[in-house]
Structures are given as structure tokens and as C-alpha cells.
Amino acid sequence: MNNQSKANQTVKTQKRYTVTILAYPGMTMLDAIGPNDILGNSEFIDLTWASTEKDPISNDMKSLALSDLTYFKDISSTDVLLVPGGAGDHYVMQRTDVLAWIKQMNEQTILTTSVCTGALILAKTGILRDIKSCSHWACLDELKKLGAKPERKRFVHDGKYVSSSGVSAGIDMSLYLLKKLVSKEHARDIRFAIEYFPNQFHLFNSYTLPKFLMAKLAKRFHAIFKHARSKVINEKNT
Amino acid sequence: MNNQSKANQTVKTQKRYTVTILAYPGMTMLDAIGPNDILGNSEFIDLTWASTEKDPISNDMKSLALSDLTYFKDISSTDVLLVPGGAGDHYVMQRTDVLAWIKQMNEQTILTTSVCTGALILAKTGILRDIKSCSHWACLDELKKLGAKPERKRFVHDGKYVSSSGVSAGIDMSLYLLKKLVSKEHARDIRFAIEYFPNQFHLFNSYTLPKFLMAKLAKRFHAIFKHARSKVINEKNT
Numbered sequence: 001m002n003n004q005s006k007a008n009q010t011v012k013t014q015k016r017y018t019v020t021i022l023a024y025p026g027m028t029m030l031d032a033i034g035p036n037d038i039l040g041n042s043e044f045i046d047l048t049w050a051s052t053e054k055d056p057i058s059n060d061m062k063s064l065a066l067s068d069l070t071y072f073k074d075i076s077s078t079d080v081l082l083v084p085g086g087a088g089d090h091y092v093m094q095r096t097d098v099l100a101w102i103k104q105m106n107e108q109t110i111l112t113t114s115v116c117t118g119a120l121i122l123a124k125t126g127i128l129r130d131i132k133s134c135s136h137w138a139c140l141d142e143l144k145k146l147g148a149k150p151e152r153k154r155f156v157h158d159g160k161y162v163s164s165s166g167v168s169a170g171i172d173m174s175l176y177l178l179k180k181l182v183s184k185e186h187a188r189d190i191r192f193a194i195e196y197f198p199n200q201f202h203l204f205n206s207y208t209l210p211k212f213l214m215a216k217l218a219k220r221f222h223a224i225f226k227h228a229r230s231k232v233i234n235e236k237n238t
Numbered sequence: 239m240n241n242q243s244k245a246n247q248t249v250k251t252q253k254r255y256t257v258t259i260l261a262y263p264g265m266t267m268l269d270a271i272g273p274n275d276i277l278g279n280s281e282f283i284d285l286t287w288a289s290t291e292k293d294p295i296s297n298d299m300k301s302l303a304l305s306d307l308t309y310f311k312d313i314s315s316t317d318v319l320l321v322p323g324g325a326g327d328h329y330v331m332q333r334t335d336v337l338a339w340i341k342q343m344n345e346q347t348i349l350t351t352s353v354c355t356g357a358l359i360l361a362k363t364g365i366l367r368d369i370k371s372c373s374h375w376a377c378l379d380e381l382k383k384l385g386a387k388p389e390r391k392r393f394v395h396d397g398k399y400v401s402s403s404g405v406s407a408g409i410d411m412s413l414y415l416l417k418k419l420v421s422k423e424h425a426r427d428i429r430f431a432i433e434y435f436p437n438q439f440h441l442f443n444s445y446t447l448p449k450f451l452m453a454k455l456a457k458r459f460h461a462i463f464k465h466a467r468s469k470v471i472n473e474k475n476t
Contacts, residue, residue, distance in 0.1 A: 025470055025473070025474060026466070026467075026469075026470035028275060029271045029274060029275055030271050030272060030274075030275040030432060033267045033268050033271040034268060036267060036268075036299075036301055036302070037266060037267055037268040037299075037405065040299045040301050041299065047299070047301050048301075049301060049302055056305050056306065058306075060466060060470075061274075061275075061278045061279065061285070063274055063278050063285050063286075063287060064274070064287055064304050064305075064306065064307060065304070065305045065306040066302050066303070066304065066305075067294050067302075067303045067304075067305040068294065068296075068302065068303040069302060087463065087466035087467050087469065087470050088467075088470040089467065090467040090470070090471060091467070091470045091471045091474055094471065116433075136433060137430075137433060137444035137445075137452060137456070138452075138455070138456040138459040138460065138463070139463075152444070152445045152446075153445065154435075154436070154445070165433050165444065165445075166431075166432060166433025166444070167275065167431070167432040167433055167434070168409065168432045168433055168434040168436070169433055169436075171406065171436070172436060192375075193404075193405070194268060194404060194405040194406045195354075195374060195375060195403050195404025195405055195406055195407055196405070196406040197392075198392070198406070198407075198409070198410060198436045198437070199436070199437055206375035206390070206403065206404070207375075207390045207391065207392070207403075208390075214375060214376075217376070218375070218376040221376040222376065225325065225376070225377075228264070228298060228325035229264075229325050229326075229327065229328040229329070231264075231325070232263055232264035232298075232325050232326040232328070232329045233328060233329045233332065235263070236263060236329055
């Protein structure tokens with residue numbers, strides 16, 4: 001076997017995945033934006049937001065509105081479904097059309113996931129029955145009443161279900177999803193991109209790595225930044 | 239002195255603050271949504287988004303658009319200004335009207351802050367000259383060229399300027415801002431609300447606190463949740 005064919009053998013073609021984030025009135029933005037900026041940052045993932053409404057939706061604190069999202073009924077399948085939480089959770093739990101859509105999507109997903117009280121919405125459809133799950137710490141009793149088996153963890157993976165605890169935990173869960181779907185190295189790259197080193201306990205972090213190593217890493221990022229920055233400027237100037 | 243007047247003496251009337259988050263095309267959502275969901279969650283803060291555009295703006299990865307924001311020229315002062323980063327940073331650095339607005343706002347702020355490459359925008363206006371500052375790790379050289387004094391830290395506070403490192407560091411910076419503006423206890427409450435315990439090194443965290451203590455904490459949250467949930471349902475049903 002020559003070197004070329006050896007190399008070809010070791011180059012694994014990375015599968016691409018579709019990720020769909022559910023959006024609804026009264027959602028907590030950080031639940032969804034953590035995953036958006038981690039999973040959507042990956043070149044192996046095509047990310048879409050599915051809105052329960054045709055009009056723009058406001059977040060829980062009404063500080064902003066999201067527009068230009070895809071209406072949920074226009075999405076018929078996804079590899080990964082992600083349901084965020086927020087004050088609008090009980091509203092969605094009353095929407096039988098959305099619950100039916102979640103069940104239908106779940107039949108085709110490879111991973112069905114939630115952040116914070118998004119787990120209550122999943123549980124309401126019945127798909128988390130007897131599944132080890134997480135939610136916001138203040139809602140674990142409610143999750144139990146809906147038939148799931150709550151755990152006090154940052155996030156829990158049981159079968160094809162991955163659920164995280166409150167709001168910010170969606171960040172940790174998303175890095176985990178990326179590791180599972182793509183690779184540990186890829187998840188680490190994205191961790192550097194969003195500089196997620198909230199403490200100094202990571203052996204390799206952006207604050208303590210020697211400068212020459214950081215410079216090497218930076219080189220790759222600069223190429224990406226340059227392209228992305230020009231794109232925004234060009235779009236605004238045309 | 240009777241008990242009532244003693245109580246009145248110790249009840250410190252909490253000052254309210256206005257926070258303005260700058261929004262622009264090509265911004266990184268997590269830079270701004272971390273602060274939005276921490277500062278905007280506080281009853282002592284009135285949070286507004288100031289957009290550089292009159293039309294809805296797309297984020298860096300174009301997965302969503304923000305609408306219903308206030309046009310930046312319609313905001314003339316704020317206690318705290320927060321400038322996020324993202325691929326659109328260089329676009330904003332070319333917008334002399336936005337740079338002039340930032341300088342004008344800065345004359346009145348009590349804190350001028352940035353997340354990620356938002357520091358480059360602040361530095362471009364000249365206000366970070368010789369100020370100890372942070373930015374995304376891959377952009378510290380660029381920050382230096384713009385006259386600031388970059389440090390490799392999660393966030394840096396120098397004078398009235400607070401700047402954080404990349405993307406997710408805006409979360410840590412915002413909890414710090416809340417501690418400075420309101421109190422340590424209030425910042426801790428909001429930390430519990432967004433369950434920001436990315437590791438187990440917090441002495442008091444939502445995963446390890448005894449259940450009876452969590453139940454006590456939960457009671458207060460349930461009252462807030464109940465109100466917020468009803469509000470979304472009522473709004474959608476009318």
C-alpha cells in the first residue's frame with residue numbers, strides 16, 4: 001500500500017447533520033443561543049430555527065423579537081431537534097399541533113434534545129417517559145410528574161435523548177453534542193472559538209497556553225475572521 | 239428608635255440602571271444574549287437594544303434576524319453601554335456615525351463595556367487608549383494596535399471600562415457587572431436563575447445543595463415562573 005492510499009484510508013469523510021431549534025413566544029434566548037453559536041459554528045452542521053408562529057416572536061423579557069424564522073410546519077425532518085425553555089413553555093405545552101410535530105420529528109431524529117424547561121415540553125409529548133432527564137433545578141418535580149426520571153446534573157444523555165439543566169447548561173450540552181456528532185477535536189476548536197473557559201481548570205485554555213501556540217491557533221482563526229468580516233462589509237455596501 | 243424605623247433605615251433603596259446593548263449586522267448573538275439574559279433578568283435594570291440599522295439585522299451565521307430594536311440615534315444616554323463582537327465589527331468600525339454615538343454615550347455612562355471583539359469597536363473610537371482591556375484571544379494584537387493595553391483574562395475592569403474576552407466570557411462579565419451595580423447576593427440569585435454552574439467548584443451550586451435548601455429557593459422562583467407563564471398564555475389567547 002503506498003502512502004497516498006494509506007492517507008485516503010485515514011481521511012474519514014465527515015457526515016453533515018441538520019439541527020433544528022424550536023422557537024416560541026416567551027422563550028429564554030440564552031437557552032437557544034448557546035446551542036446556536038456552538039452547533040451553528042460547525043461546518044458540519046446545517047442549523048435552522050423552527051418557529052411556532054408566522055409572526056416575529058418576542059423573548060421572555062421582551063427585549064427583542066426574532067424574525068425570518070422558518071414556520072415549524074414547513075420542516076418535516078431533522079437529525080437533531082433542540083427544544084429550549086422559558087416562560088413560554090406552558091404555552092407550547094397547550095399547542096397540540098406543536099406537540100404532534102415534535103413527536104413526528106422525534107420519530108426521525110438521531111438525537112432529541114432540550115435545554116432548561118424545554119424538557120417539560122418534550123415530556124408533555126410523552127417521549128421522555130422513564131427517560132433519565134434534566135431541566136432547570138426549580139422544575140425537576142414538574143418534570144417527574146410528566147413521567148421522566150429527573151437527575152441533578154449539568155446534562156444527561158439517555159438513549160437518543162440529551163437534556164440539559166437550566167439556561168446556560170445548553171452551552172455545555174452543545175459542546176458534548178458536537179463531540180458525539182463530529183469529534184472531540186472539533187468540539188475543542190469550537191470551544192476556543194467561543195472562548196468557553198469559565199475557569200482555569202481546562203488544561204488547554206486561551207488564557208494560559210504559551211503565546212507561540214496561541215499564535216499558531218490564531219492564524220487559522222484570522223483567515224476565517226477575514227472572510228466573515230469582508231462578507232458583512234460587502235453586503236452592507238451593495 | 240423603634241423596630242419599624244430601624245427596618246426603614248436598613249432597607250436601602252436600590253438604584254435602577256439603564257443598560258444599552260449595541261446590535262449590528264454580523265454580530266455574534268451569544269456575545270449579547272449572555273448579558274441580555276443576566277442583566278435583563280434583574281428587576282433593577284432597564285435593558286434596551288440599540289440597532290445600527292432601521293431594518294432587522296442578521297447575526298454572523300445568518301441563522302436568525304432581530305427586529306423591533308430601537309434605532310441607535312433614538313437613544314441619547316445610558317448608564318451602561320455594552321458593545322458585543324462578531325464578524326460585523328469591522329463594518330461598525332467604518333460607521334463614523336456609530337463611532338461618534340459611542341463616544342457621546344461614553345461621556346455619560348457609569349460603565350462602558352464590551353464582549354469579545356466589541357473592544358475593537360470601543361478602541362477604534364479612541365476611548366480605550368492606555369486602558370487595560372480584553373478581547374477574543376485571537377484579536378489581542380489588533381486591540382493593542384488600536385491603543386489599548388490587552389490582558390489575557392476572562393474580563394478586565396479598568397476605570398469605568400469593563401471588557402471581556404471571547405463570546406461566552408460576556409456571561410462572567412455580566413455577573414460581575416451585576417455584583418458591582420447591585421450586590422453580590424443579587425448576582426448570585428441571577429446565577430441560580432440561569433443555572434450558571436459550569437463546574438462543581440462553586441461551593442453553593444444547583445447540583446449539590448441539599449434538597450431542602452433548593453426547595454426553599456425554588457418556592458420564590460415558582461412564583462416568578464407562574465406569573466411569567468400566565469402572561470405568555472394570556473397574550474397569545476387574546
